[in-house]
Amino acid sequence: MSPRPWWAKLGHGSLILVATVYCLFPIYFMLVQSLKTPEEDVFGNPFIVVNPTLENFQELFEREGEVRGFVGRALRRSYPFLDWLVNTLVVFAGSVTATVVASIAAGYALGRLRPPGFQWWRRAIFATYIVPQTILFIPLYQVVSALGLDDNLLALLLIYPTMALPFCVWMLSGYFQQLPREVEDAALIEGASRAGAFFRIVLPMSRPVLVAAGIFTLGIVASDFMIASVFLLTPHNQTITAGLGTFDVALDELAAVAGVNLLAIPVVTISAVFARGFVRGLTASMVEGA
């Protein structure tokens, strides 16, 4: 290609700059707020933090039930943030694992074993994606109570996977369908069992697709607000998302923004580490097959 003129380079560069700023500014803004002292929050420049402090983050971990003082005449309570953190970890890790395992199994069944009507199974499972969640939590609550899981983290472990499964099964079954059969057949001829061939050959080479399914699930799970708030009521049982929803905004704005960041930082870090794998997995599952 001929070298591009200076104005094209400049245009390209400024587009990149605008895109980056557009994507990162809201995150930067929230991070800055969470590092502010109350004084700076009221009187400082909103875009920068002059004396960064971790006080808002520390405040989250103070012992629960302690009275933290008054703002005007309103009492500020502490929150069991540590419990929320552990609950969130359990729910996120559990949901992602359950979803990935279930969708590998279903994807392999539909893409490789191909029971009669597998295309229709595939479509039907994907079609559940469009069920509007709007007021489904009312009957869902009956199901959850019937199973004795109300106000229990297991309720989320039951519901979250079904929000990501349709997409993940669709993706993985498409991937397995296009994965050359020879890969497995070679191992079978060598005398490996089907399971052996699967775990030693197919699974390792499918890593990007599994990463894509996992990161997609994490994105879905982390973006839920409604389900967590509806099904987890006791403060000790809540996840960070549900708990932050109960914050009193006017009193605890800084601590809440710190809470937002405390959940976001690990989730974003994990996603960022696997981001390239995520893209490769999406490509592989939809087009290449390998």
Next chain:
Amino acid sequence: MAAARSAGRTRDIRLAYLLLAPTLLLLLTTLAYPIGWEIWTSFTDLSPLKDGSAEFVGLTNYGRLLGDPEFWRAALVTVVYAIITSVAKLALGLGFALLLARPFRGRALVFLAIFIPWAYPAGVSVIGWYWTLSPPTTTAYAPAMGHLKHLVDGTLGTGAWAFTSIILFNIWRGSSFIGVLLLAGINAIPPELFECALLESKSRWRRFRLVTVPLLRPFLALAVFLSLTGAFADLANVWMLTAGRIVFPVIGTHAYFLAVKAGQYGPASALALTLVPFLLTILLVLFRLFDPPRREAT
């Protein structure tokens, strides 16, 4: 030999159903009963505020909806919301993907920047956005935001600022995902094809329209599908970003309001189900766009 093969096939099919079981079991518990309940309830006058059992009222709930101006307003807002956000997300996402398609210095970092809005957990970023856009009055930037709110509300009517903030949030997060998805699509196009196209036509636009777009079709279809269905069924974002003070109700929030605040399960179910035909149509179009090229390939 043939018998052995068919025995193997039977075993495969049995294994397939066994492997499908966890997925189907999960979907059945969390979806089958709730959907059945919703459909049944939409034909009754079930309400937690009412004594006695629910009565079957036929299509009354649906009939009432069609005559209710509130429903048509919510439907209109939903459609506007879905179209604005989808067009913007697709345009921005495509822009991001094309920007990242060619190598340049620092591409890996720019890619991460574009990926992060989606990865940032929306369950809490929506809380952060709410406070950023409607901050407590004590913060330093509250006056500026207040001015902006009054400006937008003054020009477009009360509640416009809240609605704008929902749209902005949806676009911010969605364009990130669509950008990454389309980048994955562009990566799948063999570079030789671009080189051939370069020989065929000098016009960038023609190359884009005749090579890139058709090859990206499945990815574009999926992007549009996810965007439209997400917007149609959106409830959480709208509810959270307006703190429940809904001036522009979408179908989702209107149904939620009817069910939770007004205790009218019947009409709320009917309302929520009105989305299904639209979503089904979108789904069928997706399947059509998705399957043909795949069959040609095999």
